[in-house]
Amino acid sequence: MAREVNNLKTQTRTEFGKGPPPRARREGQVPAVLYGHHTEPRHLLLNALEFAAVLRAHGTNSLLTLDIEGEEQLALPKQIDVHPLTRIIEHTDLLVVRKGEKVVVEIALTLVGDSAPGTLVTQDANSIEIEADATELPEGFDVSVAGAAAGLQITAADIELPAGCTLVSDPEMLIVNILEAPSEADLEAGEDEGVAASIEQAQAADKASSAE
CATH class of the missing domain: 2.40.240.10 (Ribosomal Protein L25; Chain P)
Structure with missing residues (x-):
């Protein structure tokens, strides 16, 4: 604290x-x-x-x-x-x-640790709101993702708060989402789809210009 x-x-x-x-x-x-x-x-x-x-x-x-x-x-x-x-x-x-007054403040969240191999960590929120004594405010909260497997989601309700602190943010607010990391094949397929989409957009634009 x-x-x-x-x-x-x-x-x-x-x-x-x-x-x-x-x-x-x-x-x-x-x-x-x-x-x-x-x-x-x-x-x-x-x-x-x-x-x-x-x-x-x-x-x-x-x-x-x-x-x-x-x-x-x-x-x-x-x-x-x-x-x-x-x-x-x-x-x-x-x-x-x-002294002794309760205030509502935003507290920063820091991810610590490495998730399981083959996973991708996305952080959806960088802070949560809490209510606490003005003279006892935490400087920040560490959110551990050490060894976390794909499919794990951490919400605001999962953040361990010190005694005297009350969560103000929506308990269901998503903080961290652990996903399966895309494979090389997935990335290549995504690039191919992106190129195809660009070609289709260019062709549609040419047709529109010709019609004018």
Whole structure:
């Protein structure tokens, strides 16, 4: 369980509009909005390197202890906006949480082990939703496929949850499907069918053009 509390000093953001956020990012800060528990949203600035280090070490469900100019506040990242090219964190929404409070979060799933020879593993879902204490959130779940034979299916209900965690996702949601790996003959037949289909499509297009 992820019980480590990550301390982050913050600054209150006082400038708004189109100019300040890019300037804050150039200065190594991440604009953030803290909200929840019927409180007024608070606009903050986080140290970009420190925030990114916490996420790398403990994931996007990292419990944060924010130092807001001397005031301590527990929070969880609710949404993290990352630039698609630079991978720089551009903005984050933070949710106010309290000790003992239950929250619903997505937890990442990681496949471990090798399935039986001659099988193919397909992963249909990369995460599940659970409800758990905000201060006791798992960092992730390992899903073992070691030695799994063709025909095995793993659903959300099959994921072993720690004490205090409740599954929110549909229990029948498919996580992993173990199939028989296609043989060389199957692959060759598939290629031949694909070529034949392409020829038929080209011929149909030629006929349509001639009719016009």
